[in-house]
Amino acid sequence: MNALRSIRIPKLPGNLRQYGILAALAVIVILFQVLTNGRLLLPGNINNLIQQNAYVLILAVGMVIVIIAGHIDLSVGSVVAMVGAISAVAMTQWDLPWYVAVLVALLVGAAVGAWQGFWIAFVGIPAFIVTLAGMLLFRGLTLVILTGGTINALPAEFNAIGGGWLPELFGTIGEGRGSRDILTVVLGVLAAAILLLQQLRSRRRQRKLELVTEAAPAFWVKNLAAAAVIVALTWQVSAYRGTPIILVIVAGLILLFTFVLNRTVFGRQVYAIGGNLFAAQMSGVKTQWITFNIFVIMGTLAGLAGIVTTARAGGAVASAGGSFELDAIAAVFIGGAAVTGGVGTVPGAVIGALIMGVLNMGLSILSVDAAWQQAIKGLVLLLAVAFDVLSKRRGGNR
Amino acid sequence: MKKAEAMSTILTMREITKDFSGVRALDGVTIEVERGEVHAICGENGAGKSTLMKVLSGVYPHGSFDGVIEFEGREAAYRGINDSESQGIVIIHQELALSPFLSIAENIFLGNEIQKRGVIDWDRTNLEATRLLARVGLDESPTTTVLELGVGKQQLVEIAKALSKRVKLLILDEPTAALNDEDSAHLLDLISSLKAQGITSIIISHKLKEIRRIADTVTIIRDGRAIETLSMADADTTESRIIRSMVGRELASMFPDRTPVIGEELLRVENWTVHHPIDTDRVVVDNASFTVRAGEIVGFAGLMGAGRTELAMSIFGRSYGTNISGTVFKSGKQISVRTVSDAIANGIAYATEDRKRYGLNLIGGIAVNISAASLARLSRFGIVDQLTEHGVAEQYRSSMNIKTPSVSVLTGKLSGGNQQKVVLSKWIYSGPDVLILDEPTRGIDVGAKFEIYGIINDLAAAGKAVILISSELPELLGLADRIYAISAGRITGEVDRAHATQETLMHYMTAEKD
Numbered sequence: 001m002n003a004l005r006s007i008r009i010p011k012l013p014g015n016l017r018q019y020g021i022l023a024a025l026a027v028i029v030i031l032f033q034v035l036t037n038g039r040l041l042l043p044g045n046i047n048n049l050i051q052q053n054a055y056v057l058i059l060a061v062g063m064v065i066v067i068i069a070g071h072i073d074l075s076v077g078s079v080v081a082m083v084g085a086i087s088a089v090a091m092t093q094w095d096l097p098w099y100v101a102v103l104v105a106l107l108v109g110a111a112v113g114a115w116q117g118f119w120i121a122f123v124g125i126p127a128f129i130v131t132l133a134g135m136l137l138f139r140g141l142t143l144v145i146l147t148g149g150t151i152n153a154l155p156a157e158f159n160a161i162g163g164g165w166l167p168e169l170f171g172t173i174g175e176g177r178g179s180r181d182i183l184t185v186v187l188g189v190l191a192a193a194i195l196l197l198q199q200l201r202s203r204r205r206q207r208k209l210e211l212v213t214e215a216a217p218a219f220w221v222k223n224l225a226a227a228a229v230i231v232a233l234t235w236q237v238s239a240y241r242g243t244p245i246i247l248v249i250v251a252g253l254i255l256l257f258t259f260v261l262n263r264t265v266f267g268r269q270v271y272a273i274g275g276n277l278f279a280a281q282m283s284g285v286k287t288q289w290i291t292f293n294i295f296v297i298m299g300t301l302a303g304l305a306g307i308v309t310t311a312r313a314g315g316a317v318a319s320a321g322g323s324f325e326l327d328a329i330a331a332v333f334i335g336g337a338a339v340t341g342g343v344g345t346v347p348g349a350v351i352g353a354l355i356m357g358v359l360n361m362g363l364s365i366l367s368v369d370a371a372w373q374q375a376i377k378g379l380v381l382l383l384a385v386a387f388d389v390l391s392k393r394r395g396g397n398r
Numbered sequence: 399m400k401k402a403e404a405m406s407t408i409l410t411m412r413e414i415t416k417d418f419s420g421v422r423a424l425d426g427v428t429i430e431v432e433r434g435e436v437h438a439i440c441g442e443n444g445a446g447k448s449t450l451m452k453v454l455s456g457v458y459p460h461g462s463f464d465g466v467i468e469f470e471g472r473e474a475a476y477r478g479i480n481d482s483e484s485q486g487i488v489i490i491h492q493e494l495a496l497s498p499f500l501s502i503a504e505n506i507f508l509g510n511e512i513q514k515r516g517v518i519d520w521d522r523t524n525l526e527a528t529r530l531l532a533r534v535g536l537d538e539s540p541t542t543t544v545l546e547l548g549v550g551k552q553q554l555v556e557i558a559k560a561l562s563k564r565v566k567l568l569i570l571d572e573p574t575a576a577l578n579d580e581d582s583a584h585l586l587d588l589i590s591s592l593k594a595q596g597i598t599s600i601i602i603s604h605k606l607k608e609i610r611r612i613a614d615t616v617t618i619i620r621d622g623r624a625i626e627t628l629s630m631a632d633a634d635t636t637e638s639r640i641i642r643s644m645v646g647r648e649l650a651s652m653f654p655d656r657t658p659v660i661g662e663e664l665l666r667v668e669n670w671t672v673h674h675p676i677d678t679d680r681v682v683v684d685n686a687s688f689t690v691r692a693g694e695i696v697g698f699a700g701l702m703g704a705g706r707t708e709l710a711m712s713i714f715g716r717s718y719g720t721n722i723s724g725t726v727f728k729s730g731k732q733i734s735v736r737t738v739s740d741a742i743a744n745g746i747a748y749a750t751e752d753r754k755r756y757g758l759n760l761i762g763g764i765a766v767n768i769s770a771a772s773l774a775r776l777s778r779f780g781i782v783d784q785l786t787e788h789g790v791a792e793q794y795r796s797s798m799n800i801k802t803p804s805v806s807v808l809t810g811k812l813s814g815g816n817q818q819k820v821v822l823s824k825w826i827y828s829g830p831d832v833l834i835l836d837e838p839t840r841g842i843d844v845g846a847k848f849e850i851y852g853i854i855n856d857l858a859a860a861g862k863a864v865i866l867i868s869s870e871l872p873e874l875l876g877l878a879d880r881i882y883a884i885s886a887g888r889i890t891g892e893v894d895r896a897h898a899t900q901e902t903l904m905h906y907m908t909a910e911k912d
Contacts, residue, residue: 205785264780265773272770275759282717282748282756283771283824284739342761 021336021348021384025355032362039365040358043240046233051163051312053357054246055080055305055321057350059328060335061257062301064349067332068261069294070274070341071120071127075134076302076328079112080321081142083306088151088316091158098158102307109303110296112138117295121288127295135325143318152315161249162312165242180235181242188234191251192227199223246308253301258346270294274341330377331356334384355380408433408598409567414453414465423449424463425622431567431615436589436599438613440606442644442701442869446622447602451569455489456482469567486566490556492575496544503527503540506559530558534588548677550581557588568592569600574608575703578680586612604644604701606637606908618643638901641908645871645900653876654848656855660879661692662729664863665746665832670724672705672712672887678720682708684887686724690832690863695854697878698867699903705887706867707751710834714748715741717756728831742771747830749821751837751867753814757821760810764802765791767809767820771828794823799849815846822853833857834865839873851877871900885909 032040039045059076066073083105090101112134119130170182203219214222237243261267269290272280281287305324310316335352337344356377363373409431416424424446431437439447452458454467456476467474469485476482479489496505503523512523527540536554544552553573560568570589574582589599589612603609609616610630617627618640625643628635672683683705690696700706711718713726715738726735728744735741741748750756758767769776769787776787791805798819802812809820818838825833835854839847854877858864868874874881881898883891883906891906 263782263784265777265782266780268766268770268773268782271762271766272759275761276755278756279759280770282714282738282750284715284737284742285770286737286739342759 020387021334021351021355024384025351025358028355028358028362032358032365036362036365040362041236043236043238045361045365046237047240047244049357049361050237050244050247050250052360053353054162054250054312055309055324056327056331056353056356057250058253058301058305058308059324060331060349060353061253061346062298063325063328064332064335064337064344064346065257065261065270065294066127066298067329067337067339068274068341068344069270069291070277071291071294072329073116073127073131073295073298073302074325075112075116075131075138076298076305077321077324077326078135078138078142079109079299079302080306080309080324081316081318082112082138082145083109083303084310084316084320085142085145085151085318087158087307087310088154089145091154092151098155101158102161105307106300106303109306110300112302113296113299114292116299117292120295121291139318142320146316146318148318150315150317154310154314158307159311159314160245162246162308162310163314164245166245166248168242178239180238182238184234184238184243187243188231188238191234192230195230196223196227246312249304249308253304254346254350261346266290266293271342274343276342327356328353330381334381336388352384355384406433407431408470409454410466410468411450411454412466412468414450414463414467416449416453416458416463423622424453427465427619427622427624429617429624429627431598431600434593434596434598435614436593436601436612438609438616439600439602439619440604440609440616440640440644441619442604442871445619445644447619448571449622450619451489451571451600451602454482455479455487455569457489483563486564487569488560488563488565488567489569490553490560490571490573492572494549494552494556496552496555498545499543501541501543502531502538502547502555502558505544505555506530506540506562508559510563526562527558530561533561534558535584548581550577550585553577553581553585554588557592565597567598567600569602571602572604572702573601574603574605582608604908605910606640607910609640610637616640620644637908638905641901641904645904653873654852654855656859658693658695658858658879659861660694661861663689663691664729665690665865666727666730667713668725668727670709670713670726671722672708672719673721675718675720682719682887683712686884686887686889688882688889688892690865692831692861692863693858694880695858695864695866695878697874697881698865698884699871699874699881699907700867700869700884701907702869704884704907706884707836708887709884710748710836710865710867711750713741714738714746714834717748742828742830745829745831746834747771747825747828747832748834749825749836749838751840753817753821757824758809758817761808763806764795764800764809764812764820765805768794768805768823768827771824775829790827791823794819794827798823798853813842813846815842815849818842818846818850819853822850826857830862832863832865834867836867837869838866839868839870871903874898874903875900883907883909 029040063073063076086108087101087105090096090104091098096104116130116134119125120127166183168181168183170186172179172181174180261270269280269285272283272285273287273290277287306321309320313320331353332344332349333339333352334355335344335348335350337348359377359380360373363376407430411427411429414424414427415422427446427450439450441447453463456478459477460475469487474485497508500508506527507523512519512526524540531538531540534554534557536551536558538547538551544555547555557568573585577585586608589601592599601613613630615627615629616635618625620643628640666689668687670683670686671681674680674682686709688696698706708718712722713735715735716722717738726733733744735744735746754760759770765787768791773782776783788805794800795802795805800816800819800823802816809817812820822838838850838854854864854866866874866878875898879895881893881903882889883893883903885907890909893902
């Protein structure tokens, strides 16, 4: 924690907490990289990190919106299981093509969200209760659908969503073991370039608005470092099997919802509701509809996470998605969201999810017992939020 | 001997002075209360009545104010409400402090349980509670949950609780403000009967009829000073004498000059009746009708609990109350104000009296708050035009003189005056024709007040219809072209600027149904 505290000292208005948590992620990565003798960042492990944690990332993106608005969703783990079961039934028993099954799964997720959103927004039952009920209800329905068994033998195209890679369009550098997928490298360089361009654009806009911009050296150091990390990671991954399909989906979602929360009227109103529900109402915000829509989004994303989880496992089991809701909620709070609502960001939640993911991966490589892994994750959550609370209190005293 | 004791002084507060970060709330107040009397404390909203009682009960601990308190002949140094209660001083606040899900008996003995080694003796608890309820004339089982009781009965439970603590001096802060006539009458009778049992009461009230009925003595407080103490037995102590004493200050000449240019009628409200949201039988706004014209500033005067805010909020998208009836006309055409967005779409804006609760997202920036009611106008395809938004915020920052280093500063970090300017900016930017300003200068410093008076005049000059709700009579007299007075939910008077004086308004404001 001392490392974290020292990082807070430079003047970083507003986003202070975000940097702190990013630094925590860096520290954890470096720590495990050392502890595992460099095995953490081997191409295969990075690939697995992405594919294994895609569900948390997807759920955390939805959960952060729910939590900013001052709600919670405990049902997402059960929704993951139920949607997975329905998609498997759709493909194996109704013989629907895989893409139709995906569509059905997303619609079921949206319908679940609408159901819960109705009770929360229009009937006024607290989200904690409604989604606790949903947690039991949808887990039960999953067991009904699967009649206690499992469904395997899903189409390969479907399984690729969770565990496949983009085709090696541009061929490879080198042959056999140690060869690198050129597409992955190209995508990595492209992503880094887009990041830099976008940051430059927003910096220019801030300048025009005469907003306080950070000093040029800080700006360049920060963004060049970020770009370098992206390129380096994709360079590593390219030596495995190429670009995981799920990485493209998750990256798209992160960008989309960052935009939604920052730039759209809907996003504005989500923050307004969480910041002061009454003031939002008195400003003409249709708070009930916003709440309803938030849960539809969360349900749809839970549906997507269900598809991804089922696809990666190659089949549907009734126990799928166990405690996924807790992973997502933990990620959001580690990422700096406030329990009282009104505060939180998609990038923060993503970093929170990555911290949990790296912990999982690192501890697994070190063959730490699963029981201890869970205990350690619990402590990390507590410390992260305690750090947040304490740093805020110190800020208040000044 | 006994008689001499009955006439002795139970409480003396001498030269009490209390400051709140530079603002003097109490200025050398001296007050003496005789044993066994009902002593009324009377004054306008914000005169310092409640502050004085908080000093007495230890809410503001010894040392946080200047002056001396003597209770029963001994100098008191209360560090908290527990200290004063242990001496027999109990205060009953306007907002009742009962736990709604506990029973009457549990509430009476909360924190003071009848117990043996941590185990509660329920039989004795309920027995004692029954006795206390009989004393306050409340015919309810002690096991009834407080939730099921109306406000009047809850007040009686509070008094029973005070009696359980062997109260010697009972302080009631505006006890009838939220009560209907019947409950009020019962409560006043109870206070008289407690007096017969030797309990001294201080009652804070601005209802003169009430004071007339039960008080022996009245002390008038104005602007943090005790103006005078009058004996109700004295023939000179008339209602108009008390009113004069309550308002008798000079009008400060801080109101900018303005020549009103009054145009067409913009808003007309007819037969507006609103019921309390929980206690649905209670009428909060009673058949109110009024009009406002373009370029006109219309004041609403009323004492605390008169129903001014409730009237305004119920018109603004039914944000308050149930069983609302009546009609609203905008420029002669009937309009719907069922939801806040309807009201905004019809060109009505309401700047709340409670900035922190209803007005601002305190963890949001200034720009975000100013745009909050106008996002539809500021966006295309659901995407907020942040460039324009920022420009708008900058524009209001300079035109309203919002003192801040940047428009992205969180509104929670601003001073009260600057917060108020953000709220006003938000509603002015929403482009309304009718602005309802509810206590726009509450809790802000004199400089900012003056600036806000200027803004209000500018709005009227721009042809807006402005409704100004204020507890400060000089403010209404200095700004409004016409003033309605409200008492107990009814509009009891309408006065032109030319004919308005503090005395006439106060008469209407204290008018009661006979």
